[in-house]
């Protein structure tokens with residue numbers, strides 16, 4: 001059965017979506033599950049997954065059955081470790097150097113086929129960048145970035161090596177297996193002394209140190225055959241979900257839908273980059289989280305005046321769901337907020 005975290009407002013279930021991909025039917029299953037078992041909303045996460053909140057005691061079992069039937073739970077043993085992010089616009093616009101979505105599916109299958117990999121820590125992250133550099137700041141443990149049609153840069157921790165695409169899925173799972181062999185109690189490759197070098201050596205590869213890359217930002221609007229739609233605070237309502245077909249969830253609280261999809265603004269979704277909602281994210285806050293010192297979502301909606309900048313609102317210092325890279329840091333302290341450490 002799906003592992004569920006107990007939050008102040010009931011069970012919290014995370015549904016992992018390799019590459020962020022959801023068919024129209026799978027989205028409909030999630031929408032109905034949120035309505036019938038949870039609080040009605042689908043939350044988008046910074047790892048391009050979906051969360052359901054407010055589940056009662058029977059919710060996890062019923063939700064697991066529904067997810068399994070919809071193909072969203074291919075291996076219960078590997079459910080926590082299917083952490084595979086991919087450039088959400090891959091294959092849909094001219095920035096794509098190589099369509100990584102078929103590689104995502106092959107990697108997911110190879111991961112679920114290896115019994116030992118069910119032991120990976122839940123934080124261990126795979127990332128596949130189609131060459132545009134949009135995942136440069138997600139700090140994956142094992143990542144590839146497209147160089148051209150034939151080759152990719154495989155990076156393990158802070159070291160990289162050029163490899164052929166055909167070898168990528170097997171190399172990524174082999175790197176994860178090697179991590180399990182060299183780690184003691186660490187959760188990430190970066191935490192293991194000499195981890196990247198030791199893993200590369202086990203794979204028979206020689207890597208060199210990687211230069212830091214700037215991440216490109218994908219904003220709402222039309223991108224080739226796709227439309228990127230911002231979901232205010234990453235919280236999708238029943239009405240909004242019902243207006244959508246197949247989607248790809250992005251790590252930026254937005255969705256990729258086919259260009260030309262109509263009727264989205266009418267239900268409160270954002271289809272242009274100049275909206276005040278663009279780049280604004282928030283943790284659950286009150287009342288969902290027992291640790292929260294404020295209702296951050298309501299407060300964020302009242303203060304949409306930091307237009308054009310990435311802003312993350314947190315109900316306490318843990319800063320759950322913060323975006324990768326640089327952002328304006330708004331943290332509740334009980335009697336107000338600190339903004340980048342200064343009192344609001």
Ligand code: SF4
Nearest residue numbers: 283289315316319320
């Ligand atoms: S940042 Fe704090 S208040 Fe917000 S969800 Fe995390 S633990 Fe709760």
